[in-house]
Amino acid sequence: MKGAILVGILYQAEDPLYWAIWLFILFALMAFNELGRVKLWAGIALFAVVPLVLTVFVWPTTAAPGNPYGTGTWFNWVKTYSALAGCLGFIALRFVKWRGADGRTHHLYEKRWALCFPPLILAINIAEAVIRDFQVFGFGLWQGGIVENLWTISGPWNIMNGIAGILNIVTICGWFGIFISKDSARDMIWPDIIWAWIIAYDLWNFAYTYNCISDHSAYCGLALLLACTIPTFFIKKGAWLQHRAQTLGLWIMFVMTVPQFADVLAPIPTTHNPAAFFAVSLLALASNVALAVFQFRRIRQRKLNPLTDELYVDTKAYQRVVEENS
Template identity: 90%
Template sequence: MGILYQAADPIYWVIWLFVLFALMAFNELGRVKLWCGLVLFALVPIALTLFVWPETAAPGNEYGTGTWFNWVKTYSALAGCLGFIALRFVKWRGADGKTHYLYEKRWALCFPPLILAINIAEAVIRDFQVFGFALWEGGGVENLWTISGPWNIMNGIAGILNIITICGWFGIFISKDSSKDMIWPDMIWAWVIAYDLWNFAYTYNCISDHSAYCGLALLLACTIPTFFIKRGAWLQHRAQTLALWIMFVMTVPQFADVLAPIPTTHNPTAFFVVSLLALASNVALAAYQFHRIRKLKLNPLKDQIYTDTKAYQRIVEENK
């Protein structure tokens, strides 16, 4: 028996690796080719909404995909993808005869932090909701196993801190290369890691037996490209991989339960430790960011916080 997970057959971990690399591959397609992005995040979802999801994600189905949370998460992730595509590519010729871009508008740059905060808030609400179920010994809710405990409160607080520490969105710009990625240099590695720990804890707490995929694999699918393929574009990677995974789960709901299950150990200690790490990392991030804001006399709603760091400067140098 593992510490976090137990798979009945090692082949399931091979399938897990395939899922990870498939998410990364489709993310790259949607990133470097505009037409691929429009097909993946506009045309395919429309077709699935009309002809597939009413059956595979119907309310009360045996795999739990028909909950309000799944439907809201699906369309909020897709809204993020399409919004980011608009920021990257929408342009027009103004009355002055010059070409103008959507990303030049400060109000448009408020969209990325807003959709990110909404997505985090949805998960925070779910963590608190699972605590309210009072399943202290574990049990089934909406056809998913879960267990209530202090970890839900701890991780809910971590998520709130993660929202508070979103910063520097007026520094978002579009990369100079042909892919025209949405680059957010103030979203440095420290925030990304704190987010990953929080989000993994959320999936472990609330979607326990699916978290090997929707937590571990899905987070790696956007974090690996952030560090090794296209630095500075974490939110773009995150939105696209999240949308891809949710569309797949809504279409093949039996995947994580029947086809390739990797359940958790259902060990309360594991839940506590995972959420403790998430809370500690986000407390540390918030404390450090507050220290910088106070020391440098910055306005967190307008200023970029990390402009003097090597991580920030490297991203700008690579993409401007």
């Protein structure tokens, strides 16, 4: 039933083979994310060595400006390296240590300035997408059209979702509570990013991909978001941003390398129905407004500082994450 709704309202690819490929992509992203999470050597290979080789030998051709698949835009290049910067920065937070002059071992995650990196890279990635939504509105393609080799349509949904993204940035909280798990994987745990924020983010990000990368959104929106949300709820709780950065890095490297995938090899186009664009952006805006109202009320009632305090320490979701990773 749910699949029929997705096909009928949001997407028009009814060939079961394409949805089977979609499912394979979802599980492949989750598998490589898990490999990069539990093995340090794999994380370095996937997010440092592989992209270095691709940057020199592959992407200048497959992601050249003006290529017929739209991967040569400023946005794709910026998104690629900002995602990889996040992956490598989080690996550094998890594993970098040194012996100080006092003879003691010090860890990077103990430095408060280092804990500002995760919210900063997250906010930058959201802001990039917000700018793109507003840019698509500025194209004035009220009936739809091709821009940078991608079909898109301008409308109020771009403004609605841009506002949702700004609210999503404003509601990022509790980064000074980030810590490293005590198990062998040494995951970066951010307990204040609870399920409510994750769902609001997912709805906003899906609407962004639907609005701005419309015919690719089944992969870079739906599959990619599930690839980090499923592990957050069922495999390693509290490590959402780490899952998000790694799956995003994996996907965008794949797209930059095989740019024809979503258009030629396994296309799942949207219905190009303005009502669908409006609906997904309205849902994203409503969820982020609700989150912002709830969070600001919580800050006021508990007299918290949103820049230095954790907001959800008294919730079961927060406490469960801390217990499982301490």
